[in-house]
Each structure stands twice: as C-alpha cells, then as structure tokens.
Amino acid sequence: MSGGTGWPALAMFAAFVxxxxxxxxxxxxxxxxxxxxxxxxxxxxxxxNGLAIAGDFMSAASFLGISAQIFADGYDGLIxxxxxxxxxxxxxFLMAERLRNLGRxxxxxxxxxxxxxxxxxxxxxxxxxxxxxFYLIAQMVGAGQLIRLLxxxxxxxxxxxxxxMMTLYVLFGGMLATTWVQIVKAVLLLGAASFxxxxxxxxxxxxxxxxASAVEAKTNSAIAGGAAPAAAADTxxxxxxxxxxxxxxxxxxxxxxxxxxxxxxLPHILMRFFTVPDAKAARTSVLWATGWIGYFxxxxxxxxxxAIVLVGTDPGYLDPAGALRGGGNMAAVHLAHAVGGDLxxxxxxxxxFATILAVVAGLTLSGASAVSHDLYASVFRRGRADQAAELxxxxxxxxxxALVAIVLGVLFETQNVAFMVSLAFAIAASANFPVLxxxxxWRGCTTRGVVAGGAVGLTLALGLTVLSPAIWVAVLGHxxxxxxxxxxxxxxxxxxxxxxxxxxxxDRSGRAAVDRGGYLAQRVRSETGIGASGAxxx
Amino acid sequence: xxxxxxTLERLADDPRYRRLVRRRGRLGMxxxxxxxxxxxxxxxxxxxxxxxxxxxxxxxxxxVGIPIGLGVIMLAIGLxxxxxxxxxxxxxxxxxxxxxxxxxxxxx
Numbered sequence: 001m002s003g004g005t006g007w008p009a010l011a012m013f014a015a016f017v018x019x020x021x022x023x024x025x026x027x028x029x030x031x032x033x034x035x036x037x038x039x040x041x042x043x044x045x046x047x048x049n050g051l052a053i054a055g056d057f058m059s060a061a062s063f064l065g066i067s068a069q070i071f072a073d074g075y076d077g078l079i080x081x082x083x084x085x086x087x088x089x090x091x092x093f094l095m096a097e098r099l100r101n102l103g104r105x106x107x108x109x110x111x112x113x114x115x116x117x118x119x120x121x122x123x124x125x126x127x128x129x130x131x132x133x134f135y136l137i138a139q140m141v142g143a144g145q146l147i148r149l150l151x152x153x154x155x156x157x158x159x160x161x162x163x164x165m166m167t168l169y170v171l172f173g174g175m176l177a178t179t180w181v182q183i184v185k186a187v188l189l190l191g192a193a194s195f196x197x198x199x200x201x202x203x204x205x206x207x208x209x210x211x212a213s214a215v216e217a218k219t220n221s222a223i224a225g226g227a228a229p230a231a232a233a234d235t236x237x238x239x240x241x242x243x244x245x246x247x248x249x250x251x252x253x254x255x256x257x258x259x260x261x262x263x264x265x266l267p268h269i270l271m272r273f274f275t276v277p278d279a280k281a282a283r284t285s286v287l288w289a290t291g292w293i294g295y296f297x298x299x300x301x302x303x304x305x306x307a308i309v310l311v312g313t314d315p316g317y318l319d320p321a322g323a324l325r326g327g328g329n330m331a332a333v334h335l336a337h338a339v340g341g342d343l344x345x346x347x348x349x350x351x352x353f354a355t356i357l358a359v360v361a362g363l364t365l366s367g368a369s370a371v372s373h374d375l376y377a378s379v380f381r382r383g384r385a386d387q388a389a390e391l392x393x394x395x396x397x398x399x400x401x402a403l404v405a406i407v408l409g410v411l412f413e414t415q416n417v418a419f420m421v422s423l424a425f426a427i428a429a430s431a432n433f434p435v436l437x438x439x440x441x442w443r444g445c446t447t448r449g450v451v452a453g454g455a456v457g458l459t460l461a462l463g464l465t466v467l468s469p470a471i472w473v474a475v476l477g478h479x480x481x482x483x484x485x486x487x488x489x490x491x492x493x494x495x496x497x498x499x500x501x502x503x504x505x506x507d508r509s510g511r512a513a514v515d516r517g518g519y520l521a522q523r524v525r526s527e528t529g530i531g532a533s534g535a536x537x538x
Numbered sequence: 539x540x541x542x543x544x545t546l547e548r549l550a551d552d553p554r555y556r557r558l559v560r561r562r563g564r565l566g567m568x569x570x571x572x573x574x575x576x577x578x579x580x581x582x583x584x585x586x587x588x589x590x591x592x593x594x595x596x597x598x599x600x601x602v603g604i605p606i607g608l609g610v611i612m613l614a615i616g617l618x619x620x621x622x623x624x625x626x627x628x629x630x631x632x633x634x635x636x637x638x639x640x641x642x643x644x645x646x
Contacts, residue, residue: 075591078607079584086577086610089617093566093573097625212599240601241592242584252585253578260577280630283622290618294611524546527559528633530640 008346009150016350017165020181020357024169027177034387037174037394038105038369039274044179046281050288052179053272055186057084057293059359060142060352063189063300064329070304071312071324071331074214074239077304081297083256087263088293092286095264098440098526099273100282106366107270108374111435114518115447116511120435121378123454125370127431128267130458131424132367133408135268136360136401138420140409142329143356149326150333150349156410162357163406169361170368170398178361179275185354190292192336192348193299199339200306207302214239214308221312221322239308247486254490255422261493262425265432268366279529300332307331310338360405368397422487423465430457430492438500440526443519446512449504457496464488549640558632565624569617580610 035041044052062084070077103109108124140159147158169177204210219236227235263269273282311317311324311334319325324334336348372394377385385393435454438445465471467483504512525531549555583591583606591603 075601075603075607078603082577082580082607082610086573086614089573089614089621090570092618092621093570207604208598208600211604215599237592240594240599241603242588249582249585252581256578256581280626283625287618287622290615294615297611298608520550521546523559524549524555527562528549528555528637530545530549530637 008342009349010346012343012346012350013151013353016354019184020169020177020354023180023184024173024177027173027180031172031174031176034105034373034390036176037391038271038365038373040175040179042275042277044275044281046276046284047288048179048183049272049276049281049285051186051292052182052275053269053285053289054292054296055182055189055355055358056269056272056362057289058186058189058296058355060139060146060356062296063193063355064142064146064332064352066297066300067304067307067332067335068328068330070301071307072328073243074218074305074308075241076243078297078301079242080259081300083259084263085290085294085297087260088286088290090260091264092283092290094437095440096273096282096286097279097529099270099436100276100279101526101529102440102522103274105271105274105373106369107265107267107432107436108370108378109274111432111439111450112378113439114522115439115450115515117383118379119447119451121374123451123458124432124435125374125379127427127454127458128370128374129367130462131265131267131427131432132363132370132401133404134420134427135266135424136363136367136405137408137412138424139356139360139363140405141412143353143360144409144413145327145329146349146352146356149330150353155413159406159409162360163402163409165357166360166364167398167402169357170365171395175271175275175365178358178365179272181354182358182362185351185358186292188351189355190296190299192344192351193296193303195344196306196332196335196339196348197299197302200302200310200335203306203310203339210302210305210309211240214305217309217313250490251486254485254487257493258422258426258429258487258489261429261433261489263428265428265436266424267370267428267432268362270432270436271362271366271369303332303335306339307335311335314338364398364401364405367401368394371397423461426461426465426487426489426492427458429489430461430496431455434493434496434500438497438504440522442504443516443523444504445500445519446504446507446509446515448507448509448512449500449502452503453496453498453500456499457492460492460495461488464492545640549636552636552640554632554639555636558629558636562625562629565621569621573614573617576610576613580606 031037066077066080069080099107099110102113106124106128108121111124112120140162143162144155144159147153147161148155169181200210201207204213215236218239219232222232222235223229272285276282276285311331317325317334317338324330333345333348333352337345372390376393377383377390431454434457435450439450464483465488467481468485468488469481470486472478472481591601591606593602594600595602595605
C-alpha cells in the first residue's frame with residue numbers, strides 16, 4: 001500500500017479510461033451541430049438525465065469529502081448532505097420546467113429571454129466563469145491529491161493527466177460524451193457505495209449497533225490519546241450530534257442558504273435541463289436525480305460511520321502518528337479495502353477518479369458554452385455567428401480552460417479547497433438564482449434591475465469571502481477577519497434580490513417598457529412550452 | 539407552432555390557462571414553503587439547540603438528530619415525487635388541451 005495501490009487499481013483505471021474513450025469516440029461521430037455539442041441533441045431521456053444530474057452532484061467532494069467529514073466528526077457530515085439535497089425540490093417546483101421551455105443551451109438564454117441581450121449575457125457569462133473556475137480548481141486539487149496517493153504519481157503529473165483526459169471528452173464528444181460518461185460513472189459509483197454500505201450494515205446487524213461501535217471506537221481512541229474516562233465518553237458521544245462544524249447561528253443559516261439556493265444557480269447543473277426533449281422529461285429528471293442523490297447520501301452516512309470503526313481502529317490504515325494514511329479524504333477508499341480487498345479497492349479508486357473527470361468535464365463544457373454561446377455568438381456577433389464558428393470558439397475555450405485549470409490546480413496544491421466549493425455555491429445563490437427567479441416570475445423585472453442585482457450579488461459574494469476568515473486570516477495572514485462569518489450568502493443573496501427589485505421599480509427607461517411588455521409572451525411559453533420545441537431556434 | 543402573438547394572447551385569455559397557472563403556481567409555492575420550513579427548522583436546531591439533536595433517542599447510541607436528518611432527506615424526495623405525480627396526471631393533459639384549442643383557434 002505504500003505510494004500506490006498496485007496492479008488491481010491500475011487495471012481498473014485502464015479499463016475505465018478505455019471505456020470512456022470509447023464513449024467519446026462514439027459520441028464524436030454523432031456530434032455535428034451546436035445542438036449536439038451543447039445539449040446532446042436534446043435527446044436524453046428523463047431517467048438518463050436524472051442519473052447524469054446525480055453524477056454531476058456526486059462529485060469527489062461529495063463522496064470522499066462527506067464520508068471523510070463523517071469519519072472525522074460524525075453527525076456534522078449529514079448537515080452538508082442535507083443542504084446539498086434540499087435545493088432539488090426548489091429547482092423542480094419553481095424552475096425546471098420553465099428552464100426547459102425557455103432555454104436552449106445556457107441559463108443565460110432564460111435570464112435574458114425578454115431583456116437586452118448584451119448586458120444580461122455578459123453578466124451571466126461572467127458569473128458562470130467565476131462559479132466554474134472555483135469549482136474546477138477544487139476538483140483539480142482533489143483529483144491531483146487522489147491520483148498522487150493512489151498511483152504514486154507526482155502531483156503536477158496527476159493534475160495534468162486529469163486536464164488532458166477531460167479535454168479529450170469535451171473537445172471531441174461534447175455534451176453527448178460528457179453526459180454518457182456521467183451516467184456510466186453514476187451507475188458505477190452508486191453500485192460501489194451500495195456494496196460498501198451493505199457490507200458495513202451486514203457486519204454490524206443494525207444501524208444502532210453500528211453507531212454504538214462508532215461511539216465506542218471514538219471513546220477508546222480518546223482514552224488512548226490520554227483523555228480522562230468521562231471526557232473520553234463525551235468525545236465519543238459527540239459524533240452523534242452537531243459539533244464544531246458550524247460555529248454560530250448566522251454562519252449556520254448563511255451556509256444553509258448558499259447550499260440550498262446555490263444548487264438552483266449552478267451553471268453546469270442548469271445546463272442539463274437543455275439536454276432533454278421537453279418539460280415533462282425535465283421534471284422526471286429532477287425526480288430521479290433527487291432520489292439517487294438522497295439515496296447516495298444515506299449510503300455515504302453509513303460508509304462514514306463504518307469507516308470510523310473498520311478503518312479508524314485498524315493500525316494497517318493508520319500512519320505511526322495515528323492519522324489516516326494518505327490524508328483524511330481517503331476514509332472511503334480505505335473502507336473499500338477493508339470490506340472488499342485489493343480488487344474492490346482498485347474498483348473504488350477508478351470510480352473515484354472517474355467521478356472527478358466527469359464533473360470536471362461538465363464544468364468545462366459549461367464554461368465553454370458561456371464564452372462561445374453567450375459572449376461570442378450572442379454578444380460579440382449579435383446572433384449572426386454561424387454554427388461552425390461558434391463551435392470553433394467553444395473548442396478553443398475548452399483548451400484555454402483546461403490549461404488554466406491545470407496551472408491553477410498546481411498553484412493551489414496546498415490550499416484548503418473547501419472554501420472554493422462553498423464560494424462557488426455562494427456565487428451561484430447570490431448572482432444566478434435571484435436573476436433567474438425574478439426574470440421568470442416577476443413581470444416588473446427589467447434589464448437594468450437584473451444587471452444591477454446580479455452584479456451586486458456577484459461582487460458581495462466574492463468580496464465578503466475575501467474578507468472572511470477562510471481567506472483574510474488563513475490565506476492572507478491577517479490577525480482578525482473583517483467579515484466574521486463562514487459564508488456570505490445571508491447578506492449577498494438578499495442584497496441581490498432587493499437591488500433587482502428597487503432598480504426595476506425605479507427604471508423608467510424605454511428598455512424597461514419593452515422588458516415588461518415581453519413578460520406575457522415569456523410567461524405563456526414558460527408555462528405551456530408553446531414554441532419551445534427542442535432543437536428549433538428561437 | 540411558432541408561439542406568434544395571436545396564439546399567445548388567445549392562450550393568456552383562456553380561462554383554463556389562467557386556472558392551470560394559478561393551481562400549478564399555488565402547488566409549487568406551498569411545496570416550496572414546506573421544504574423551506576423543514577430545512578431551515580433543521581438548520582435553526584443545529585444553530586440554537588445542539589443538545590436536543592445530540593440526546594439519545596431510546597437510551598441507545600442513536601441520537602434524536604438521526605431520524606430528524608433522515609426525515610428531511612425523505613421529505614425532499616417525497617415532495618418531489620408528489621409534485622411530479624400531480625403534474626404528470628393532471629397538468630400535462632390540461633396543457634395539451636389548452637395548446638391544442640389555442641392553435642385550433644388560429645387555424646379557423
């Protein structure tokens with residue numbers, strides 16, 4: 001186990017790479033038009049898309065990160081899982097069908113439907129690139145560390161391999177290949193996690209027995225660490241309730257807002273609603289996604305507690321200092337070895353790698369479409385670009401994004417990446433969600449309103465994060481944070497809503513009359529889908 | 539179906555369209571409200587009453603927070619299923635009928 005996982009992992013890894021490259025080759029032959037490239041031709045079914053959405057969501061941060069957090073702190077991991085899940089009903093009740101009925105490739109299509117195209121698309125593209133960039137860096141750093149641990153490769157090579165693989169998928173296979181890689185990976189990941197959770201429950205007989213063993217294991221390790229018996233018992237019990245993860249009520253609510261509403265504003269997730277043929281399929285895909293993601297988080301919970309007992313008490317998985325070999329994120333990977341041996345360890349490692357690749361590919365495609373569809377075709381060429389030129393710009397953007405991701409992934413190697421993911425969610429909740437929601441549901445909304453509100457949300461989310469402890473203290477080395485809370489959403493999200501509302505109300509420009517006049521047509525189309533046939537232009 | 543203005547105006551004035559939009563909108567709002575109350579209720583418990591969530595459920599290791607947390611996850615899936623069921627059974631048929639009627643009106 002030193003330095004790498006040996007030939008089973010390598011064999012599984014090679015098999016997966018061949019399989020996904022095969023999918024990409026198949027998809028490349030079917031990718032001719034912009035519709036194929038951005039939206040998989042609109043021919044993905046609700047069930048398939050549900051799996052692909054679940055795949056986008058079950059990222060390495062979810063699988064390795066949440067099980068690692070449960071391994072370390074117990075119940076706290078569940079708070080994250082719940083926050084990631086509860087955004088989905090909101091997306092369904094308020095947005096999914098309307099997104100499908102109004103949009104073609106990107107969420108900016110929806111946000112700018114009745115507004116002046118240039119400013120709204122520029123803002124949407126900017127916030128898309130911000131979200132994609134932070135999410136991408138977090139995934140690249142996670143991927144680099146995982147591959148370095150699994151295969152013993154130097155970190156920069158590991159990051160470069162991820163970058164090159166993802167570029168191949170997106171460049172040649174577009175959304176069709178990205179979607180199918182995502183589906184294959186979701187099925188493999190759900191299967192592997194189901195097996196691990198079942199093996200853990202089989203061994204303990206019941207969840208109660210599992211929890212009792214976990215409390216005992218934590219108590220024993222506290223005693224071994226020199227704690228008095230009473231204090232050790234408290235330490236053991238602490239994993240069954242909320243702990244130090246959330247420090248104060250404001251941070252708790254703020255993180256809750258960012259997690260819940262960030263989901264409804266993540267560009268690479270919203271893009272998935274344009275790969276299905278109609279509103280009904282959009283609806284079905286959210287139901288499947290919610291079911292799979294919820295099931296997956298239940299599994300992760302069992303896996304995390306199983307790891308506390310089966311991995312945390314086994315010296316074979318610990319280094320001499322008593323910490324987990326290869327770092328905290330490896331809890332689930334070690335558990336795979338504990339319940340399934342070398343071959344299953346190889347399988348889970350390959351799936352974990354595939355997870356990162358697929359999520360990174362989806363993110364890159366979303367960033368590329370913001371540049372080529374929103375900036376180049378709609379703003380720069382004012383809708384007069386031909387498809388070939390638009391696709392060329394998109395592919396160049398993919399290359400540039402991959403290069404940027406590799407460089408930043410290497411530069412950020414030692415950074416704590418958790419704040420980048422939470423920042424991505426905070427930006428999505430503060431800049432994208434208010435713009436989308438009010439432009440769809442409020443007649444009085446105007447171009448000036450959404451541009452001002454979106455800009456305020458984006459700026460505040462970024463600015464407050466820089467001033468928060470995660471950057472101001474931990475990265476920049478100041479003694480005390482200017483903004484004391486962990487997440488900016490509780491301030492930046494309401495600020496965006498209020499700005500859109502006030503600026504729209506005060507807007508007396510000629511454009512505002514056009515914006516409000518366009519609401520009826522947009523509303524009827526968003527409610528009925530009339531005129532929104534999949535592959536036709538608008 | 540181009541969604542031209544005559545069709546759109548005809549649709550917007552159709553009482554069945556107005557009724558559908560009102561009912562579907564209300565259902566979405568009610569379900570959104572339930573989800574928000576459940577989730578932020580949970581978050582407020584985490585923020586203000588950790589000992590309550592951490593206490594033992596039935597004298598064993600399982601804490602009160604476990605069923606509450608799992609309950610929020612189940613509620614999210616349940617509400618989603620309820621909405622999709624209602625929409626597939628009622629709203630889709632109504633939308634199809636309304637659109638067909640509006641387009642028929644244009645052709646006459």
